[in-house]
Amino acid sequence: MEINRATDENIDELTDGIVSCGYTGRVSVDKKDQIIRAIVLHSTMRVVPMLDQLRKGLQLYDLLEVLKTHPDLCLPLFVPGEDDKVDATFILEKRQPDFSERGSVKYSREVNIMNLFQDFLQETEDCEQEGWSDEESEVPQHLTVGRIMQWMTGQAHKPLLPSEKKDLIISVKFYHDRDENHTICFPTVSACSRTITFPVAHLTIFSEFKNIMKTALTHGQSFHRV
Structure with missing residues (x-):
């Protein structure tokens, strides 16, 4: 006062x-x-x-x-309480990767993709909080962590009920086969089952990962599975 x-x-x-x-x-x-x-x-x-x-x-x-x-x-x-706004930490806590055998080449590539995904979420969140421009961040202004959450699960906010929040799991799968019909593979999502599938090809460095994710999110309807 x-x-x-x-x-x-x-x-x-x-x-x-x-x-x-x-x-x-x-x-x-x-x-x-x-x-x-x-x-x-x-x-x-x-x-x-x-x-x-x-x-x-x-x-x-x-x-x-x-x-x-x-x-x-x-x-x-x-009564004002916990913010229902989704942040990078929430998504990372709810992800459940289906890793290959530990120590294998596939496992190493999958872990690398998870690290790139974490960096992508964190950069997107930083852009939200700091209000960076596209030139500074290379992330579209309309892209938010909530938008990424909505793309993967169908909802852009945390579940209201504690039981629903506890049971929320985002399944992460990896596609190792390379389709010879095209040169770039994009991640696909199924909001109904809350699953995202990352193609291992072309997702090796952060710049590639970010560009492919931006394209998939911008044209998200083309990368949905029932």
């Missing part, structure tokens, strides 16, 4: 706000306690009728009973 941080030099700047809250005494630093009590009382008198009106509205649809029966599920609807 600004009143707590106020000093003799700047408390006069808060006079209008203090008076509008019903305080009628002298505005000074040594009167902080009285000013704060007046502000709290003023806020309470405004909030209580609003809450009472909300309670009456909820009664119309028996939502009060729902609140009593399922308080944990209803809490996020009224």
Whole structure:
């Protein structure tokens, strides 16, 4: 609260706000306690009728009973809590790669792809937070971590229910056979089964991986499987 941080030099700047809250005494630093009590009382008198009106509205649809029966599920609807925005860490925690035999050449290539995927997610998230331009980041402005999540699973946010969040798994598969009919292979996804399949060919360095992922995400409809 600004009143707590106020000093003799700047408390006069808060006079209008203090008076509008019903305080009628002298505005000074040594009167902080009285000013704060007046502000709290003023806020309470405004909030209580609003809450009472909300309670009456909820009664119309028996939502009060729902609140009593399922308080944990209803809490996020009224109290700010965990952000449901998807970040790189969430996707990486939910991925479940189907690796080949450990120590094999295939396994090494698959691990490399997972490292490139992690770098791609992190760069995309950094661009979101910093607001880099396309020239600076080489990542399209419309591309976000939530967009990548939606491409793979069909939803761009974290599941609301804790049970759904716990059970969410993104299966990662690898395609080692190379199709001779074309020179570039793209990853494919199945949102229904929450599966993404990476072609091992052409996904060896980050620049290649990023360009192929950007193309697949931009023209995502062409790379979906039922």
